[in-house]
Amino acid sequence: MLTQAPSTHFSALLPEHLIILRSGRWFHELPRALSEQLTGLARTQQLATGEALYLRGDPPGGLYAVLRGTLGISGAVGGGHARSSLLTLLEPPAWFGETSLFDRDVRSHDVHATEPSCVAYIPQAALLQWLDQHPEHWRSMALLLTHKLRQAWITLEEQSLLxxxxxxxxxxxxxxxxxxxxxxxxxxxxxxxxxxxxxxxxxxxxxxxxxxxxxxxxxxxxxxxxxxxxxxxxxxxxxxxxxxx
CATH class of the missing domain: 1.10.10.10 (Winged helix-like DNA-binding domain superfamily/Winged helix DNA-binding domain)
Known part of the structure; x- marks a missing residue:
């Protein structure tokens, strides 16, 4: 059963978490200043099975990376729950939540843990403040977004043709x-x-x-x-x- 309230307990990032993050292509290729800033701001958050990290309509809170477990991104037409879709499953070392960094808009989908999970959390206000002071690093954040956009277009193409x-x-x-x-x-x-x-x-x-x-x-x-x-x-x-x- 899905729960509605996310956990609010945060812990420091551990060395083994850094190994997981560095196994991802996007994080590995980041300029050193940006990767150090992300890890410096990051805190870990534990999620139980079915627990919501955030829900559609929630205010933007920050950027996330999966460190352990699996999270599902889902939505429902019209905002109801009678017929919901599962868009994708996120596993380590996937990053997500970057869209709200750009448009500052509310969350567009629900994110729940499908098993006991752990995520790295980078608070939005602190990250935006640093990016505004170092605008040259916005391109790296955009690359995270464009990878998702590319996958979305591929999925639409497959839906139509295959x-x-x-x-x-x-x-x-x-x-x-x-x-x-x-x-x-x-x-x-x-x-x-x-x-x-x-x-x-x-x-x-x-x-x-x-x-x-x-x-x-x-x-x-x-x-x-x-x-x-x-x-x-x-x-x-x-x-x-x-x-x-």
Missing amino acids: AAPQRLARRLVTMAEDYGLRLDTTQSRRTLNLSQEQLARMLALSRQTTNQILQDLQQRELIRLYRGKLEILDLPRLRESCLMK
């Missing part, structure tokens, strides 16, 4: 490659902590259709299904199944 089996396979490949966020692009994840219900919501497919496609991929020995997760057995062949025919 059949459901291809879209599903491509999403699995993209998740296995961590959406291109990691510095080491030679490695991919074999196990995805992803339920069939979550995958169906992310792709706007029925649970039945999603299950049929996954069962077909399993019969072809491309993946292996478990409760609440799946294992990718043959990433090259799974990537080939994404191609338009």
Whole structure:
């Protein structure tokens, strides 16, 4: 069950958290002054399963990075909860919340922890003050935003052009490659902590259709299904199944 109030307890960033942040391509490539400022301002926040980090309509509070666990970004048409969408799942070392740095507007979506999680939190007021004093670093913040925009356009293109089996396979490949966020692009994840219900919501497919496609991929020995997760057995062949025919 989703909770509405986020935790307000913050702790200092630990050395192991820095290792996680540096495994991400965006943070690794930051100018030293900006990366040091972010880590200097950062505090960690723990979230229980189902706990909200922030909700649609909340005032902008800052920038976040996932250090442990998984967070889901979701929304509902008209602001209701009868039919909600799951846009994406965020895992380490993903950064998010940067949109409000630019437009200073309220949060546009809900963010909940789908399992016990930990995030790094950089307060918006302090970060904006520093960026206003060092405007040359706004480009780095813009690169974080443009990566999300590029992924959004790709998703829209897939939604329009690809059949459901291809879209599903491509999403699995993209998740296995961590959406291109990691510095080491030679490695991919074999196990995805992803339920069939979550995958169906992310792709706007029925649970039945999603299950049929996954069962077909399993019969072809491309993946292996478990409760609440799946294992990718043959990433090259799974990537080939994404191609338009």
